[in-house]
Amino acid sequence: MPSTTRTLALTAVPAALLVALLPPLTAQAVPASLAWGSCAGTAGADPRQECATLRVPMDHADPDGPQISLAVSRIPAENPTSRRGALFLIPGGPGGSSLNDPSGKGQKLPQGVRDQYDLIGFAPRGVSPSASVGCGLDHADLATSKLRPWPAPDGSIDGNIATAERVATTCARNGGELIRHLSTRDNARDLDRLRAALGERRISAWGVSYGTYVGAVYSQMFPHRTDRIVLDSNDDPDPTRVARAWLAGHEQGVEDTFPHFAAWASAPGNPDRVADTAAEVRPLFLRLAARLDREPIPWPGANPEELNGNVLRQTMLDSLYRPSRYPTLAKLMRAARQGTVPPAPAAPPESVLQNVTAVGVGTLCNDVAWPGSAAVYRKDVAESRAKFPLTAGMPRNAMPCAAWPYQPREAPVRITGRGPSNVLLIQNERDVATPLGGALKLREAFGRRAVMVTVDSTGHDAYLANGNECGDRTVSHYLATGERPRQDTYCR
Template sequence: MKRITKCVALVAAAGAVLGFAGPGGASATGPDLLDWADCSGPGLDPRQQCATLDVPMDYSDPDSPEIRIAVSRIPSEKPSARRGALLLIPGGPGGDSLADPSGKGQKLPQSVRNAYDLVGFAPRGMAPSTAVDCALDPADLGVTKLLPWPAPDGSVDENMATARRTAGACARKGGELIRHISTANEARDLDRLRAALGEDKISAWGVSYGTYVGAVYSQLFPHRTDRIVLDSNDDPDHTRVTRNWLAAFEVGVEDNFPEFATWASRPGNPYRVARTPAEVRSGFLRLAARLDRDPLPWPGANPPRLDGNALRQTMLSSLYDPDDYPALAKTIRAVREGTAPPVPETPPESVLQNVTAVGVGTICNDVDWPDSAAAYQKDVAESRAAYPLTAGMPRGPMVCAAWPYAPREPAVRITDRGPSNLLLVQNRRDVATPLAGARKLRRALGDRAVMVTVNSTGHDAYLANGNACGDRAVSRFLATGVRPARDLYCD
């Protein structure tokens, strides 16, 4: 789910604190239809403007009620050089990009900021757009509940019970909107936004789950696309969708843990936990097993104990960015001494409820999930044997195993039909969107795309955890339209 481990922090920092200084509304066609007003909220660039856009809740029903999508922008910094609008498509599902024109958008080179209005948005269901909420029991909002970490013996019985509770709450409290939250509908909303912006074509920079949104948009509206950058790419398999993204964690962790182990065993490192990378790995596995048997009290955490799965989740979260390695090392050292580390700060419960509802709606409405506990149990056992660091979680039953609704339409199949205007950028070692999945998207797109593979570690490549070579290739494409002549490896 943004994976769930990161999206709540993004929402807390962006859309959840963003307000509007004035109302706005728009129909869905024609130029200059958004009623822009000043934004309010901490840390925003004073140039950032906000508006709202009305879109149908149900695109298949001409009489569908409308919902509102919150939108933000910073206009081109050089109108004479303006090319159009660049959509900043967030990760998730359960993230928004409302603050991104003021945030990561300002890391873009001047040539790109001159060429485009930078446009953010809160996807349908995400506050301050028309929002959904499942009113879950707070105990079910913990990350080790939302992600299907199995019991110490590998059982998925508790995961299935959590799925039934969560799905039932969303069916009762999520309202009609939760049934219409999907990637395809987000793409349709973006095309309404394109039209309301007065653009014949739109450019985009999609990150993580946003790469799937960008690919689906490019499939549904191929001739409305200008320059599309997909950064940290999801496997596009339309028969499995999020099931494959969850499963990818077992490969992603194996791709990335050796980097942590090398760092954590380096002489002179003040956070060193072992003498060799092999000892880091074996020590981590022993420590997780010890916590499975004898958890530590962890007051203020959800749940309030540091068990093996809480340690594994800390590991998974820390592998998103090498800057987070010290957090994992400090946790390992604290647990060895019989103490729990400080509880990580979490967003307010209202934000967690909203993020979870959007994530649940998207992943369960995009594709049907099996409902057989026995099938999940078999898959989890196989995963535990092959990938002990993730203990079977990537093949476990999420809430969709008990989702009461069938998908309203088939998931969009990504193909090689359409303009050749996509650039993929992908770190070689990415715990959340591994290189193996990016290569599948690259093959599916065929001659429509070129991929830049970056010899770097961490999630999010462009202007984040990548390298100068990859950043130059993406910046050049956005500013000039020139892509590498063929797939490029940036060492």
């Protein structure tokens, strides 16, 4: 147990008590049914990384119906004599891919973990180069400040409702049959198909951000096919709201994180300093956003081609994901104060944006039904704007799901404490995207199945990224040995 941890009140049954009841693992897995070969289009991949294609049903309720392809990758365990099994690297999103993660973040894992596990990456259904979807949206609708439902400067959401209807209609029309079969339940079933194809009785996993929800749903649907599960930067599992709860979480996530930015942005010697004291940064940001609401600055090459208040707010949200991004927001604030703009930010290829947006819309909207009444969002946005001025009502506003023409095929999964006690949550205390409050709700839902490591750090993604040495050591020890802290812990 790390000496820098202090225990909290919650306790959990040791994983060994339930995992020991399962059939023992052997050093070698059952031979896999995947045809592994070289990886195409993965520049910079580790030469040990192999790739394969897995066929899964488009509709798991019709297993003999149309099949789709999933792109899969692996780097085999580095010490075959100590091999324990497969560690699935579950990406964030929806719309993210871990196809190159065995070569990327997987190589940050300590040697003792890489020795034991095949590192498994994949592109989820809908994400290229797996069977992919696209919406064919107008370029303007691909702007992040448009896809995030920022209200008009006066608080009106009429434009957001119109955008939601336009995007939902276009995605439903152009997304084909596959867009109706994008859901977290389907992602979990795909993972179990992959487990079987690999010849594994159980899998371990490291899920990040949206990947924590996929990992939690898999652990609920297939509890006795799980070995060691690490969920990093955790989503609120509220089965009545699902992604609505994730969006709403940005209110508190910004409030938790902005003071850290303000301290950095006012530090003496910082070349991107925007104020003399931390207390001045918040009112400065709010004044700049309000001024840009009234007087946008042309921004050639950006999308949209102006710096307005909502573009500044969206830049704030993006920049708070990790401290290394703070200079982006500070530079934009300094430029806006002078009435200028920096060079337009680089954007991914439009084909990538089309793909990621379609997967996000399809998954979020198929997971749970959103209210269809604009009155619901008007009321929620007004309340949010009054209480959380930094986020200006966006987190409770209407997304395309408010106008999605399809009903969810299945009810959302309710996470419970039924199953083996083998889940370790790791969570930064200050996380703009998946705030601590939502992570605590997932911890509560898992009950005795989980313990949680809360890290005194700032940023999204905790383990081996924006956390601290104490948290990293605790998770690495669990993956290597199966030993978790006996209680929830705090890593200072």
